[in-house]
Amino acid sequence: xxxYELIKESKECKARLGKIYxxxxxxxxxxxxxxxTKATVKAMTPEELKDLEAQIILGNTYHLxxxxxxxxxxxxxxxxKFMNWDRPILTDSGxxxxxxxxxxxxxxxxxxEFRSHIDGSKHFISPxxxxxxxxxxxxxxxxxxDECAPYPASYEYVEKSMQRTTRWAKRCKDYHKNTDNQAxxxxxxxxxxxxxxxxxxxxxxxxxxPGYAVGGLSVGEPRDLMCEVxxxxxxxxxxxxxxxxxxxxxxxxxxxxxxxxIDMADCVLxxxxxxxxxxxxxxxxxxxxxxxxxxxxxxxxxxxGCYACRNYxxxxxxxxxxxxxxxxxxxxxxxxxxxxxxxxxxxxxxxxEDNFMNFKKEFYENYGY
Amino acid sequence: xxxYELIKESKECKARLGKIYxxxxxxxxxxxxxxxTKATVKAMTPEELKDLEAQIILGNTYHLxxxxxxxxxxxxxxxxKFMNWDRPILTDSGxxxxxxxxxxxxxxxxxxEFRSHIDGSKHFISPxxxxxxxxxxxxxxxxxxDECAPYPASYEYVEKSMQRTTRWAKRCKDYHKNTDNQAxxxxxxxxxxxxxxxxxxxxxxxxxxPGYAVGGLSVGEPRDLMCEVxxxxxxxxxxxxxxxxxxxxxxxxxxxxxxxxIDMADCVLxxxxxxxxxxxxxxxxxxxxxxxxxxxxxxxxxxxGCYACRNYxxxxxxxxxxxxxxxxxxxxxxxxxxxxxxxxxxxxxxxxEDNFMNFKKEFYENYGY
Ligand SMILES: [Zn+2]
Ligand SMILES: [Zn+2]
Numbered sequence: 001x002x003x004y005e006l007i008k009e010s011k012e013c014k015a016r017l018g019k020i021y022x023x024x025x026x027x028x029x030x031x032x033x034x035x036x037t038k039a040t041v042k043a044m045t046p047e048e049l050k051d052l053e054a055q056i057i058l059g060n061t062y063h064l065x066x067x068x069x070x071x072x073x074x075x076x077x078x079x080x081k082f083m084n085w086d087r088p089i090l091t092d093s094g095x096x097x098x099x100x101x102x103x104x105x106x107x108x109x110x111x112x113e114f115r116s117h118i119d120g121s122k123h124f125i126s127p128x129x130x131x132x133x134x135x136x137x138x139x140x141x142x143x144x145x146d147e148c149a150p151y152p153a154s155y156e157y158v159e160k161s162m163q164r165t166t167r168w169a170k171r172c173k174d175y176h177k178n179t180d181n182q183a184x185x186x187x188x189x190x191x192x193x194x195x196x197x198x199x200x201x202x203x204x205x206x207x208x209x210p211g212y213a214v215g216g217l218s219v220g221e222p223r224d225l226m227c228e229v230x231x232x233x234x235x236x237x238x239x240x241x242x243x244x245x246x247x248x249x250x251x252x253x254x255x256x257x258x259x260x261x262i263d264m265a266d267c268v269l270x271x272x273x274x275x276x277x278x279x280x281x282x283x284x285x286x287x288x289x290x291x292x293x294x295x296x297x298x299x300x301x302x303x304x305g306c307y308a309c310r311n312y313x314x315x316x317x318x319x320x321x322x323x324x325x326x327x328x329x330x331x332x333x334x335x336x337x338x339x340x341x342x343x344x345x346x347x348x349x350x351x352x353e354d355n356f357m358n359f360k361k362e363f364y365e366n367y368g369y
Numbered sequence: 370x371x372x373y374e375l376i377k378e379s380k381e382c383k384a385r386l387g388k389i390y391x392x393x394x395x396x397x398x399x400x401x402x403x404x405x406t407k408a409t410v411k412a413m414t415p416e417e418l419k420d421l422e423a424q425i426i427l428g429n430t431y432h433l434x435x436x437x438x439x440x441x442x443x444x445x446x447x448x449x450k451f452m453n454w455d456r457p458i459l460t461d462s463g464x465x466x467x468x469x470x471x472x473x474x475x476x477x478x479x480x481x482e483f484r485s486h487i488d489g490s491k492h493f494i495s496p497x498x499x500x501x502x503x504x505x506x507x508x509x510x511x512x513x514x515d516e517c518a519p520y521p522a523s524y525e526y527v528e529k530s531m532q533r534t535t536r537w538a539k540r541c542k543d544y545h546k547n548t549d550n551q552a553x554x555x556x557x558x559x560x561x562x563x564x565x566x567x568x569x570x571x572x573x574x575x576x577x578x579p580g581y582a583v584g585g586l587s588v589g590e591p592r593d594l595m596c597e598v599x600x601x602x603x604x605x606x607x608x609x610x611x612x613x614x615x616x617x618x619x620x621x622x623x624x625x626x627x628x629x630x631i632d633m634a635d636c637v638l639x640x641x642x643x644x645x646x647x648x649x650x651x652x653x654x655x656x657x658x659x660x661x662x663x664x665x666x667x668x669x670x671x672x673x674g675c676y677a678c679r680n681y682x683x684x685x686x687x688x689x690x691x692x693x694x695x696x697x698x699x700x701x702x703x704x705x706x707x708x709x710x711x712x713x714x715x716x717x718x719x720x721x722e723d724n725f726m727n728f729k730k731e732f733y734e735n736y737g738y
Contacts, residue, residue: 039688043695068663068688076666076684084680294437297445311453315445319408319437326412326695 002183014261029263062097078138091139158191201236274332306338371552383630398632431466447507460508527560570605643701675707
């Protein structure tokens with residue numbers, strides 16, 4: 001079962017409220033999705049994620065394919081069971097990681113041959129193989145195997161890879177049979193070229209997927225350019241399907257995406273920042289290793305209600321990071337994920353009240369954007 | 370407030386049941402105490418420790434003195450508040466770590482001059498300084514500043530250091546004024562020499578402390594020798610005071626200690642093993658990185674009721690350790706601490722039922738000792 005319900009459109013911009021129904025529960029959108037790359041959201045238990053009201057998490061096909069292997073996860077009863085998470089899971093296609101391998105991979109029409117970044121072993125992932133892996137993992141939402149063009153890239157390169165992405169999307173759709181339990185999303189590519197984006201959106205939506213992702217953004221281009229591409233791309237996506245912007249997790253990017261009609265986003269940013277002692281707070285970023293926090297007994301964020309802020313001081317947090325204590329990474333991960341999940345909740349409320357643009361303005365002022 | 374109540378003596382051996390009353394709660398003995406070296410039991414939150422029914426934890430004076438500094442912890446409101454733990458805390462004297470510094474330290478009658486293992490800075494800890502630090506930390510149980518002789522060591526060396534330990538114990542007692550809130554334990558030394566042990570026990574107990582530790586054991590000597598020393602040493606300790614064996618945390622050592630009348634023990638072993646993927650189980654140690662667990666979907670220990678065993682498979686645990694995921698260290702720490710805390714609970718029940726020796730025999734058979 002998979003269904004998207006459009007609840008409300010903002011009177012101020014393209015922002016919208018919705019609900020996604022899956023076999024593992026309902027997701028309220030717009031939503032930020034924590035990333036559990038290798039079958040674990042780093043430093044967190046599933047129960048802690050639920051305490052933070054995480055509604056859906058990501059798994060990475062490339063990493064899980066290499067280790068522990070999708071066949072092993074199938075044997076374990078699927079990714080949900082393997083990692084003890086009973087809410088929805090979205091898996092990416094593996095494409096992004098494979099293309100990032102640079103000289104270790106070779107792209108042909110059939111698929112991508114690559115060498116593992118771990119042991120150099122040779123592998124081949126095609127659209128069909130990506131579907132097989134994701135079928136084995138048993139995610140609620142699967143992604144079509146696409147080619148994500150780098151930034152910058154020539155018109156010719158982007159056009160070629162966009163056209164191939166469409167052909168691969170069709171192969172994915174043809175291969176994927178478990179449609180009752182796993183919804184396959186198509187991915188729009190086209191780089192920073194307007195006509196290619198529009199062409200890609202038309203081709204991909206013609207294939208009729210239950211949801212659509214905007215790929216190839218947040219790959220190094222300036223924020224304004226990303227916004228511009230979103231501006232015209234989203235207009236070509238149907239209103240009755242969820243829209244997913246891949247790889248976005250800073251507060252400003254989330255605001256900009258939601259304003260332009262995006263429903264879902266994911267990023268390793270909050271947990272990666274956390275492990276380096278960088279906190280997102282209502283007043284901007286806070287680098288806990290800074291000496292000025294040594295005797296600061298206030299919480300990380302006085303406006304935050306998370307477990308870390310309710311129970312620990314900046315001085316203690318700084319001590320934990322100075323000593324490389326695991327608890328530091330844990331508390332920071334809890335805080336940053338709480339911050340983003342809570343931010344999206346407040347964004348949803350602001351859309352409900354047609355107060356989104358005002359909320360965005362206030363947030364930007366306080367955060368220091 | 371500090372009081373020890375002897376509840377029951379075993380009919381089979383010197384094992385006994387007791388209760389220790391402190392300002393931060395009651396401790397049922399015999400007890401295993403998890404170690405929170407640097408103001409955190411590695412990888413664990415205080416709430417998780419409470420879920421495991423940890424009744425008291427340790428803090429390390431040497432480490433906390435160096436970083437973040439005992440003055441900072443005092444400013445934070447004491448160690449309990451700093452680390453968000455409201456149950457009893459025991460702090461060691463710093464002596465053991467300082468003496469382990471080898472060439473970096475110089476012992477005189479006044480105290481020990483040493484260089485920090487972190488930055489080489491020069492420091493001096495005397496009995497009085499150790500008391501001051503522990504007063505600032507605000508632990509419920511403090512340890513006298515002793516000299517722990519290495520193993521092996523000559524009779525002359527051990528005698529000299531044992532005599533000095535007594536003089537230092539007296540200086541600790543003279544300095545420590547906050548006796549209502551912090552109980553100071555004396556430490557018996559004397560190496561592996563019976564007459565020195567007995568002499569030390571007499572001298573230290575003459576000073577009349579609210580509790581006594583047996584120091585200088587579990588420093589590399591064979592288990593039989595440790596047992597022999599305990600055999601005669603404990604007889605010279607009063608029955609109405611708690612007895613603490615320092616640095617012991619393997620199941621067999623705990624059994625041997627309890628059998629000889631020990632009430633308290635601590636060790637980093639369960640959490641350190643955990644971070645290396647070594648599990649204590651009802652059937653002996655289990656090294657999760659072993660290839661044979663790759664597709665093993667059973668829990669770590671089928672007889673264990675901990676969070677890790679209830680929710681995760683060996684295959685998943687092995688995957689986490691293979692990927693160096695923090696969750697691996699977390700789950701393993703939960704399991705190993707649960708295992709030891711639960712073992713001590715079962716030991717207490719066996720003493721209550723005068724079934725300790727039988728329980729020990731069965732445990733040893735299953736564990737493979
Ligand atoms: Zn917080
Ligand atoms: Zn367990």
